[in-house]
Amino acid sequence: MRIEILNTGTELLLGTTLNTHGKWFGEELFKLGFRIQRLTTVPDGDAITQALRECVSRADAVIVTGGLGPTSDDLTRECAAEVLGTELIEDEAAMRSLEEFFAVRNKVMAEVNRKQAQVLVGADVLPNANGTAPGIYVPPRLNGAANCAVFLLPGPPRELYPMFRQEVAPRLVALAGWSQPPSMLELKIAGVGESDLQQEIDAKLAEIPGLEVGYCARIGEVDLRLIGDEGAVAAGRQIAHERFAKQIFSEDCSHLETVVVRLLTEKGLKLATAESCTGGLISNRITDVPGSSAVFTHGFITYANEAKRDLLGLPQALLDEYGAVSEPVACAMAEGALRVSGADIAVAVTGIAGPDGGTPDKPVGTVWIAWAAKGHRTVAVKQVHPRNRKDFKLATSQSALDGIRKLALKGW
Amino acid sequence: MRIEILNTGTELLLGTTLNTHGKWFGEELFKLGFRIQRLTTVPDGDAITQALRECVSRADAVIVTGGLGPTSDDLTRECAAEVLGTELIEDEAAMRSLEEFFAVRNKVMAEVNRKQAQVLVGADVLPNANGTAPGIYVPPRLNGAANCAVFLLPGPPRELYPMFRQEVAPRLVALAGWSQPPSMLELKIAGVGESDLQQEIDAKLAEIPGLEVGYCARIGEVDLRLIGDEGAVAAGRQIAHERFAKQIFSEDCSHLETVVVRLLTEKGLKLATAESCTGGLISNRITDVPGSSAVFTHGFITYANEAKRDLLGLPQALLDEYGAVSEPVACAMAEGALRVSGADIAVAVTGIAGPDGGTPDKPVGTVWIAWAAKGHRTVAVKQVHPRNRKDFKLATSQSALDGIRKLALKGW
Numbered sequence: 106m107r108i109e110i111l112n113t114g115t116e117l118l119l120g121t122t123l124n125t126h127g128k129w130f131g132e133e134l135f136k137l138g139f140r141i142q143r144l145t146t147v148p149d150g151d152a153i154t155q156a157l158r159e160c161v162s163r164a165d166a167v168i169v170t171g172g173l174g175p176t177s178d179d180l181t182r183e184c185a186a187e188v189l190g191t192e193l194i195e196d197e198a199a200m201r202s203l204e205e206f207f208a209v210r211n212k213v214m215a216e217v218n219r220k221q222a223q224v225l226v227g228a229d230v231l232p233n234a235n236g237t238a239p240g241i242y243v244p245p246r247l248n249g250a251a252n253c254a255v256f257l258l259p260g261p262p263r264e265l266y267p268m269f270r271q272e273v274a275p276r277l278v279a280l281a282g283w284s285q286p287p288s289m290l291e292l293k294i295a296g297v298g299e300s301d302l303q304q305e306i307d308a309k310l311a312e313i314p315g316l317e318v319g320y321c322a323r324i325g326e327v328d329l330r331l332i333g334d335e336g337a338v339a340a341g342r343q344i345a346h347e348r349f350a351k352q353i354f355s356e357d358c359s360h361l362e363t364v365v366v367r368l369l370t371e372k373g374l375k376l377a378t379a380e381s382c383t384g385g386l387i388s389n390r391i392t393d394v395p396g397s398s399a400v401f402t403h404g405f406i407t408y409a410n411e412a413k414r415d416l417l418g419l420p421q422a423l424l425d426e427y428g429a430v431s432e433p434v435a436c437a438m439a440e441g442a443l444r445v446s447g448a449d450i451a452v453a454v455t456g457i458a459g460p461d462g463g464t465p466d467k468p469v470g471t472v473w474i475a476w477a478a479k480g481h482r483t484v485a486v487k488q489v490h491p492r493n494r495k496d497f498k499l500a501t502s503q504s505a506l507d508g509i510r511k512l513a514l515k516g517w
Numbered sequence: 518m519r520i521e522i523l524n525t526g527t528e529l530l531l532g533t534t535l536n537t538h539g540k541w542f543g544e545e546l547f548k549l550g551f552r553i554q555r556l557t558t559v560p561d562g563d564a565i566t567q568a569l570r571e572c573v574s575r576a577d578a579v580i581v582t583g584g585l586g587p588t589s590d591d592l593t594r595e596c597a598a599e600v601l602g603t604e605l606i607e608d609e610a611a612m613r614s615l616e617e618f619f620a621v622r623n624k625v626m627a628e629v630n631r632k633q634a635q636v637l638v639g640a641d642v643l644p645n646a647n648g649t650a651p652g653i654y655v656p657p658r659l660n661g662a663a664n665c666a667v668f669l670l671p672g673p674p675r676e677l678y679p680m681f682r683q684e685v686a687p688r689l690v691a692l693a694g695w696s697q698p699p700s701m702l703e704l705k706i707a708g709v710g711e712s713d714l715q716q717e718i719d720a721k722l723a724e725i726p727g728l729e730v731g732y733c734a735r736i737g738e739v740d741l742r743l744i745g746d747e748g749a750v751a752a753g754r755q756i757a758h759e760r761f762a763k764q765i766f767s768e769d770c771s772h773l774e775t776v777v778v779r780l781l782t783e784k785g786l787k788l789a790t791a792e793s794c795t796g797g798l799i800s801n802r803i804t805d806v807p808g809s810s811a812v813f814t815h816g817f818i819t820y821a822n823e824a825k826r827d828l829l830g831l832p833q834a835l836l837d838e839y840g841a842v843s844e845p846v847a848c849a850m851a852e853g854a855l856r857v858s859g860a861d862i863a864v865a866v867t868g869i870a871g872p873d874g875g876t877p878d879k880p881v882g883t884v885w886i887a888w889a890a891k892g893h894r895t896v897a898v899k900q901v902h903p904r905n906r907k908d909f910k911l912a913t914s915q916s917a918l919d920g921i922r923k924l925a926l927k928g929w
Contacts, residue, residue, distance in 0.1 A: 118553040120543030121731060121742075125535060127558060132532030141530040143568065144558040146539060152555065159571070291533060300587045300627035307589060319561070320588045321528050322673070330533070358533075378797075378818070384804025385790075385797030388818045392796025393907055395872050397820075403828065404818025406790070406800045412815040412858070416828070446824070460807050491621055492647065495805055496675050 106281045107142045108134060109164040111156055113171040113181055114260060115148040126170055129262070133269060137278055138287060153184040161188060161253040165245075166277060168269075171260030173238035175217040181257055182241070186225055189243060189255065193223040199230050199239045206237055231256075231272040236264040240272060245280075254280055288338040292329040292345055293355035295507040299327045302349070309344045316341050324496055325503025326354075326361070354510060361506045362390040368513045369400040369450075376509065377403045377446035379417055379438040379453040381429065382472060384408060386502045387452065403446035407438065413455075417441030430455050430467050432475075435485045439477035450478045450512055452505045458494045472501050476508050481515075518693045519554045520546060521576040523568055525583040525593055526672060527560040537674070538582055542681075548701060549686055551693070565596040573600065573665040577657075578689060580681075583672030585650035587629040593669055594653070598637055601655055601667065605635040611642050611651045618649050643668075643684040648676040652684060657692075666692055700750045704741040704757055705767035707919040711739045714761070721756045728753050736908055737915025738766075738773070766922060773918045774802040780925045781812040781862075788921065789815045789858035791829055791850040791865040793841065794884060796820060798914045799864065815858035819850065825867075829853030842867050842879050844887075847897045851889035862890045862924055864917045870906045884913050888920050 110130050116122040127144050134141060142164060147156045149172060160167040172181030186193050200222040207214040221238050224230055231240030241257040256273050258265050294302065299322035310318045316337040319330035331341040345353065354364050369376055378388045378401075388404035391397050407413040410424050418441045419434065427433045438453035456472025463469035470492060475485035486508075490500040522542050528534040539556050546553060554576060559568045561584055572579040584593030598605050612634040619626040633650050636642055643652030653669040668685050670677050706714065711734035722730045728749040731742035743753040757765065766776050781788055790800045790813075800816035803809050819825040822836050830853045831846065839845045850865035868884025875881035882904060887897035898920075902912040 117539060118543050118556060120540050120545070120547055121733060123535075123537060123540045127529060128532050128535045130532070131530050135531055140560070141558075142560075143564065144530060146556040146558075148552075148554075156555065289531070298624070298627075300629050303588050303629060304627050311589075319527050319590055320586075321534070322586065324675075328528075328533070330528070330531075380797075380816075382804075383801075384809070384813075385792075385800035385816055385818065386804075388797035388820075389795075389801045389910075392794075392798075392818075392820065392870070393910070395906060397796070398874075401796075402821035403824040404792075404797055404816075404820065405828075406797065406804075406816025406818070408800075408804065408810055408816065409814035415857070416815065416817075445827070458804070462810075489622060493675065494807055496647075498801075498805070 106139060106166060106277070107164045108139050108166045108168065108277070109142050109160045110144045111153070111160050111167060111169045112144065112146040112260075113149060113153050113169065114146075115178070117146050118148055125262070126265075129266070130168070133274070134277075135289065137274055138283060139277065139281070149178040150180060151184075153181060154187055157184055157188045157255075161255065164253055166254040166256070166280060168256045168258060168273065170258050170265060173221065173240075173257060173259050175215065175221055175237065182220075182223055182225070185241070185243070185255060185257055189225065191225050191227070191243075194226055195219070195222050196224045196230050196239075199224060202232060202239070203237055231258075231268055233259060233264055233268060235267060236261060238264065240268050242272070242276060287332055288335050290331045290338050290342055290356060291358055292331070292342070292353050293326055293358075293361075294329060294345075294349055294352045295326045295354050295361065295503060296352050297327060297349060298322075302327050302329065305348050306344055310341050313337050313340045313344075324492075324499045325507070351511070354507065360390075361503060361510070363394050365506050365509050365513070366391060366394040366397045366400055368510060370396065372513055374400065374450055374513060375446075375448040376401050377405070377442040377448035377451040379405045379407060379442035379451060381407055381413070381438070381454060382456040382458045383454050383498045383501050383505070386498045387454070387505050390502060390506065402448060403442065405442055405445075413438060417445065428467070430457055430471060430473060432473055432485045432487070435473035435475035436477070436483045439475040439485075440483055443477045443479070450476065450509060452476050452509055454501055454505055456497075456501060458497050460494065470497055472497075474501065474505050474508060476512055478512055481512070518551060518578060518689070519576045520551050520578045520580070520689070521554050521572045522556045523565070523572050523579060523581045524556070524558040524672075525561060525565050525581065526558075527590070529558050530560050538677075541674070541678070542580065545681060545686070546689075549690055550695065550699060551689065561590040562592060563596075565593060566599055569596060569600045569667075573667065576665055578666040578668070578692060580668045580670060580685065582670050582677060585633065585652075585669060585671050587627065587633055587649065594632075594635055594637070597653070597655070597667060597669055601637065603638050603655075606638055607631070607634050608636045608642050608651075611636060614644065614651070615649055643670070643680055645671060645676050645680060647679060648673060650676065652680050654684070654688060699744055700747050702743045702750050702754055702768060703770055704743070704754070704765050705738055705770070705773075706741060706757075706761055706764045707738045707766050707773065707915060708764050709739060709761060710734075714739050714741065717760050718756050722753050725749050725752045736904075736911045737919070763923070766919065772802075773915060773922070775806050777918050777921050777925070778803060778806040778809045778812055780922060782808065784925055786812065786862055786925060787858075787860040788813050789817075789854040789860035789863040791817045791819060791854035791863060793819055793825070793850070793866060794868040794870045795866050795910045795913050795917070798910045799866070799917050802914060802918065814860060815854065817854055817857075825850060829857065840879070842869055842883055842885060844885055844897045844899070847885035847887035848889070848895045851887040851897075852895055855889045855891070862888065862921060864888050864921055866913055866917055868909075868913060870909050872906065882909055884909075886913065886917050886920065888924055890924055893924070
């Protein structure tokens with residue numbers, strides 16, 4: 106079934122309001138086995154009529170949001186009546202629940218609210234438990250313009266979400282007449298580039314009948330999306346695992362920090378961080394996770410050399426000989442954090458976030474990351490992320506967290 | 518000028534990725550004096566061709582985002598060539614910068630990346646400093662289908678934003694042939710609620726002819742937007758300053774952390790942080806600012822009580838008597854950070870981020886913030902932010918940073 110969403114509202118196009126409807130509808134519809142064919146956003150007013158006319162000519166069902174309020178710029182009802190070739194009448198039941206809405210709040214209903222009881226002739230009125238605007242459903246048979254179901258829903262999420270779930274979702278499923286939504290699996294993968302990932306597995310995935318494959322590159326990770334029937338998704342998952350078992354860190358949309366905290370909790374391990382160039386991003390991500398206080402105790406932001414020396418016990422001679430951005434300093438930071446905190450694992454990062462401070466030998470974006478752990482040899486890697494400051498920090502924190510994950514997985 | 522945005526990407530319609538492009542483009546275009554006529558989102562693949570054909574038939578300029586990557590589902594170039602009736606060729610300069618991108622990262626370019634150097638015949642190649650996909654600009658005269666300018670831009674914000682500002686914005690202004698967009702001023706204000714702000718100044722602002730006023734409440738700050746001719750904006754600014762001079766922290770869209778780093782730099786002051794419940798967010802925000810290493814030296818993430826004791830020298834008795842979330846502990850943390858680091862100002866936070874750990878006396882969301890400074894009496898405030906974990910951390914960091922700003926402004 107071809108479903109389109111039409112969001113109305115000038116504020117959505119002026120940059121003052123973030124439109125979260127697309128993400129929400131995408132998730133809700135997918136759970137029912139549907140996909141959004143197209144999402145269109147237009148300002149209040151005449152643009153709605155033109156866009157709605159196009160939507161009903163393409164789709165089997167159109168969900169319109171917004172413009173059902175009482176004010177002069179709320180014109181969705183009128184636009185829909187014009188496109189669908191029908192009239193507006195005052196609905197008695199809708200009028201009664203409007204009056205009730207104001208009565209229970211001890212408020213007087215303004216005259217402008219009356220228009221919210223206007224519905225299209227023959228349409229279903231969808232009750233609104235959380236606001237004054239009822240929704241409106243025009244079944245395909247009543248739609249003169251095209252064989253398309255049209256839903257008019259309020260814009261505010263607190264009104265829209267319950268109305269969709271109670272009134273719209275069952276009608277869509279009945280229209281489609283099915284019962285078996287497709288499966289979706291999202292594999293989050295760290296330490297592999299998008300193009301390398303594709304080169305390794307795309308051809309094999311393409312051989313699986315009915316499997317839809319998508320890639321989304323983020324900083325320090327790639328999301329691999331598999332959609333199809335259960336068998337196809339399972340076959341795709343197996344191919345990804347055969348080649349990238351160690352790099353796949355999440356299959357339930359969990360972020361890397363969540364996976365790390367979960368793993369450390371399971372293993373009963375404590376973590377400490379020693380951050381120079383990331384300046385607290387690693388510990389900030391860790392402490393975004395509920396329950397992280399069980400595994401994370403000490404964090405050191407040693408931005409200045411004196412801090413590396415005073416807090417982590419680095420010898421000044423080491424800093425003088427190798428410089429702050431070096432393998433020996435990264436290792437000594439990690440080992441110092443482990444010793445001072447008494448944790449089981451410590452990660453340390455030292456690098457050049459830029460924009461200034463680079464040299465020919467150590468350009469902006471250079472970073473050393475070291476992991477120290479009780480009973481393990483300290484290891485360090487050098488990476489270069491020639492990005493802006495924030496993205497450099499994010500890329501570094503991704504590698505640091507992924508290293509903790511791998512270390513914790515090794516067994517203890 | 519009629520401008521449409523076409524966002525491509527299956528992930529935007531599946532609910533896995535929030536589409537923030539509409540809000541961002543809305544803001545950026547408004548600053549140039551434009552508004553978005555329509556925003557359309559379609560999945561990867563053939564849907565792009567149909568939607569783009571419709572966009573170019575309606576608009577004077579179309580901005581397409583996404584689908585310029587190296588993978589099999591990146592088809593925007595091909596779709597655009599079909600709609601605009603032209604061919605794709607490999608661009609030499611684009612190929613060279615692709616090769617360079619991989620060379621500076623010491624990586625081998627995968628064969629699939631070659632297609633990212635393909636551009637439409639006669640189009641301008643828009644350089645991408647932050648990724649592998651160059652942008653493409655097809656001027657109206659080269660567009661066989663309609664008299665419409667078409668921009669193909671990468672989807673990831675870190676690549677898209679600088680490319681839009683450097684390459685697209687000047688071309689749009691040239692196409693529109695105007696020079697005098699309206700003035701806009703955004704005042705960022707901390708420590709005042711949106712409704713209080715409105716109650717104090719909205720009536721006075723409404724008296725200024727031709728001034729458009731907008732409020733945007735964010736966590737820990739309110740943005741007041743003034744749009745109009747230069748005189749109207751200046752008059753509105755004066756009204757805001759008469760009442761809220763101390764609370765206005767930025768008039769150039771600078772974030773609070775940027776203002777703080779700038780101020781500390783000017784005054785030659787050093788900062789240290791001692792964070793419990795914010796877990797590094799304050800230091801992370803500070804170190805997001807280029808040049809922050811000149812003012813920020815030491816950060817302590819003392820998540821566990823032992824860390825507060827060992828790193829900041831808090832007496833165990835103090836923790837036992839008052840509990841970690843208390844005024845004496847917050848003050849002792851700030852003073853400990855000041856002493857250990859040798860900084861001029863130290864801020865400390867200790868609170869209950871939740872979802873667990875609250876008590877009737879100290880519910881989830883309770884936080885104590887303390888500021889210590891050389892030659893000043895240590896001060897602390899208690900706040901309650903009954904929000905989710907991330908928003909609690911953000912609200913707390915806003916208050917902590919704003920307190921540093923006010924302390925640094927006091928003079929020394």
